[in-house]
Amino acid sequence: MNKVKVGIVGLGRLGKQHAENIAFRIPNAELTAVCSIVEKEIAEVQKNWGIKYGYTDYDEMLENKELDAIFISSPSSFHCEQIEKALKAEFHVFSEKPLGLYLNEAEKVAKVVNECRDKQVFMLGFMRRYDKSYVYAKEKIEEGAIGKPILIRCYGLDPTSAIGSFLKFAKNNYSGGLFLDMAIHDLDLARWYLGSEAERVWAIGDSYEYPEFKEINDAETGVALVKFKNGAMGIFVADRNCAHGYHIETEIIGTRGTLRIGTIPEKNLVTVFDHTGAIRECSEGFLERFEQAYLSEVEEFINCIIEKSQPKVTVEDGVNSTALAYACKESFETGKLITL
Amino acid sequence: MNKVKVGIVGLGRLGKQHAENIAFRIPNAELTAVCSIVEKEIAEVQKNWGIKYGYTDYDEMLENKELDAIFISSPSSFHCEQIEKALKAEFHVFSEKPLGLYLNEAEKVAKVVNECRDKQVFMLGFMRRYDKSYVYAKEKIEEGAIGKPILIRCYGLDPTSAIGSFLKFAKNNYSGGLFLDMAIHDLDLARWYLGSEAERVWAIGDSYEYPEFKEINDAETGVALVKFKNGAMGIFVADRNCAHGYHIETEIIGTRGTLRIGTIPEKNLVTVFDHTGAIRECSEGFLERFEQAYLSEVEEFINCIIEKSQPKVTVEDGVNSTALAYACKESFETGKLITL
């Protein structure tokens, strides 16, 4: 097969990283079209990287039959609609998380995905499942290294330095809130590692330093405690105000051992010793921490297209993670225990 | 003042450690009497350490007016009654945690403590407050190093190696269960670091590897999520089945920084490198981990008697921690959200 020709929608920070990976680091893919509502972004990318097509209108891009696959990294509220349109136009589709901001739209899109399953590849951007350390932990668990997993603890902490841009974005775009936007990766990971779906949840949270979160009905920091159907438990901490950087930590406690991934969100292998002490500097953001995973997930998507297979992350992973995130959100908003 | 003459009741693992500290490591104290229902324990300690008096009957010991202070390290269900008797007999009293297994008995004893307050010292064995690392964290917080504390996460994990002896003990003595027996230290620490009392709690847990826990209506592993009155949050994990040892870890997340105490429960400063990797061996039990704290708390108690002051840990700390532990237990047993 020839190179897979890709059109991408959304050229924000992550969208641009995906675009760059497709253009320069995936030998079997070619970035053929870019789409954004910001004309300057299109012009820049087309010029610098020599991209053939540029669109400000998503529907127009879908009419370009030179393309094989569509990459969606637009704001979350557009995902469901754009996925459905692209699938119906017979493209392979990669969409950033979350699948959707509401359970019913997620379920609706899942139906479409499953109808196209025989001919088209659909993949959701749960990139952590492609991070070397997370993959290693999964293998360890499957080898039985920690017995049966009974408790997972997940930290998804965004750096304080990113608060300004997040608040600016969130005032104009409904992000879904802390649990749908931030914790969604962790909720998916918990399902993956525990091999079970959530049953009951209690979530709490508040705005502690930045009252702006309260103004948009969101939380600065939140915690959810989840009981899973197989009896296992999950603790989820999501936070927008982490002083030391981008801290993604996951712990899986089993009956015979425990795994921790990213106990300290080390930037690299350097330890600095000065009058402060022994310092491990920390990761600054998701593009730094998950550079390898963002590349590997796209490799998987392109390979699936070439080899006519489906990725390990399924649309049901998207639906169920969204359902759990939504339950967390509801519990946080009502103060009640929620049964899924 | 002359040496403080101490009588101790209970010569189990911890009781014996207290006895040894009083006998040999506190210059201003003298171990004058020991009391236990196990005659052999008394005989052994009296002979090896040259202790003047031995009793199998607690009331009899209280009649010995040569004594200045009573140390209580008997099973938890005896604490309240023994504290009350010793106070009424005009002794200074040190009692192991928890203050009591039921809220009403804890409140009753608190009343007695407060009535004797002018003349007698009362102290509860929340030894972690005397551990160097915990004290250091408290100072850091008070200096403002992490801004305002908003989330505390506490792990109290007992080693798998201790399960056998615990189950044997728990079948004959009501321990109060996982939250009153194990988590009580963490609940006290949370109140201390957050400077607030609990408002609502949801607790879950189960028996995963050892069905015996279910048989005694207890949990092998449990998690409680707590909302505090000042808006802060607490996560408490208690566990009887920790493969790698005795793992006590506490994390305090603030608006400007975070502190972690005991991320890895390091046995000492040695790292072993072998074909397995780079290994930090872990602490085996509470006597190993808190050796210094167990000594320091007794020094504080004896100093308070000599200097006619009261320790920083108050009986209200005991009452409120018991109330919170009891709420966790109730939530775990009923599955409901509990408001304190």
Next chain:
Amino acid sequence: MNKVKVGIVGLGRLGKQHAENIAFRIPNAELTAVCSIVEKEIAEVQKNWGIKYGYTDYDEMLENKELDAIFISSPSSFHCEQIEKALKAEFHVFSEKPLGLYLNEAEKVAKVVNECRDKQVFMLGFMRRYDKSYVYAKEKIEEGAIGKPILIRCYGLDPTSAIGSFLKFAKNNYSGGLFLDMAIHDLDLARWYLGSEAERVWAIGDSYEYPEFKEINDAETGVALVKFKNGAMGIFVADRNCAHGYHIETEIIGTRGTLRIGTIPEKNLVTVFDHTGAIRECSEGFLERFEQAYLSEVEEFINCIIEKSQPKVTVEDGVNSTALAYACKESFETGKLITL
């Protein structure tokens, strides 16, 4: 400019990794020819990756004027001759370390490199200079984070698991010995970080577990202590028998602070807790540890060709590192202090 067309000689472990990187991960390069004395290796690579030309004779490959650049990853004893030939045939040249096994041949080849400097790119494979952590440390030093560097300590420890294949190789191919073959990277790094050349050296070492090293006049483990011209000091430990894996650690002590790179040769971000303790598993070999650096150095080489510039690593770095390695070797063999 079009893609840089590369021919590579040597398809051992590292050679094959270079070949794969050029073929699949460097968008501006194309792997056009492979050369090896092992016909099977050529056939395999040509078939699997679709490589146009295959040679068993190096001179023959140099006659292929379709090529722009030659990559040398043959055994060390061939480097000097192959570099010289390729340069004289007007190709750009990348050579694996060391530049040469003897100082005079290294100096001779340096002369040729410098004569071709205006038209041809020459680069030596000191890949650590392209590793993110090493680059970060260099930047820190240049920012003044540790004051003036006064002592560097370098560990270059090969895993015990690789001893068998090394001894098999070394019996048939003169590797140059522990200091020229293993320590050469560290000697180069020391010069880079300290900004000075070596003055005096004492080196010792022995065979402790594997007498075969003595039989080939080499050491299993060796240590060199070096005084540099600017007064700084260097400690170099090279070892073929490291039980816990591939351990590359570098420490730079300055007058105001210290940097350590790779204190523990962590395989990934996972910590495993089991009955053994808290375990960081270790890196297994150079391809695992330096995956990113091996790719980045080739990117630099290809970019230099395209942009008509020269890489930061110069042929003098090769000559001087070889001179120092040779002095270590001489000191180890004679037991004397050697002045450079």
Next chain:
Amino acid sequence: MNKVKVGIVGLGRLGKQHAENIAFRIPNAELTAVCSIVEKEIAEVQKNWGIKYGYTDYDEMLENKELDAIFISSPSSFHCEQIEKALKAEFHVFSEKPLGLYLNEAEKVAKVVNECRDKQVFMLGFMRRYDKSYVYAKEKIEEGAIGKPILIRCYGLDPTSAIGSFLKFAKNNYSGGLFLDMAIHDLDLARWYLGSEAERVWAIGDSYEYPEFKEINDAETGVALVKFKNGAMGIFVADRNCAHGYHIETEIIGTRGTLRIGTIPEKNLVTVFDHTGAIRECSEGFLERFEQAYLSEVEEFINCIIEKSQPKVTVEDGVNSTALAYACKESFETGKLITL
């Protein structure tokens, strides 16, 4: 036996710590006399701690036959003479390291120690041998955990904060220099762990930030490389200018594994996360790092007196460590390789 009555000479930082330990933390010992040339120090200690006798003259103290044992923590240049006098006056003797500043005086005193061996206890203050982590490492080695030890690396780094007081002291008192004063503990440890004596040494060093060290013919930072008689190797780094604190690190590399003690000189179990990163604060000085060891060695000394045995550290350990330190010093001063 009754309590061992101790007289101490020298009330500097360490002397005072010893005095306090004897007075308050060793139940079988009694601090009966203190001796110092500083009258104020005597008065203070006598008054605050209720010590019976105070002397400004050492010989006078030795006439007090109420005493059982003499503790020597005066400046190093007095050790040999004071040890000899105390032994001849029939006291048990504990002396701080080093045994002596010159090999001949050390050998002379060793002779006296051996003559008194049957009746009197002599012990040298190599306290690291009593530190829990060092003891643990020794046990591991004896169990065969790392195979045969072949390389030891020792860091003895004093904090920058202590330079002022050291330079002030060293201008008036001959300390013996970096190797005899600082590295002596490490040289002893190396002999202990390797089970062998030194054969050849090369030592280098310089003054990098503080020219005052050169003025007193000493080094700010020095490194010695030592070949031992059994083929093992030793690397010794001694430094007066460590920005991050008091850094004592020891690594023992064996044929089957490696042990590291104090990789990071952690102050306690707290990790601080702030905008700087994840910080382990460091130990500030020897009294903080070796608090437990300083107490344990005195316990051993007192127990030896009571049980009529001899401590594991012998006077030969003192002689041989001094001989090696002296060889390091000579090599540093002459630039030559020294054979012992």
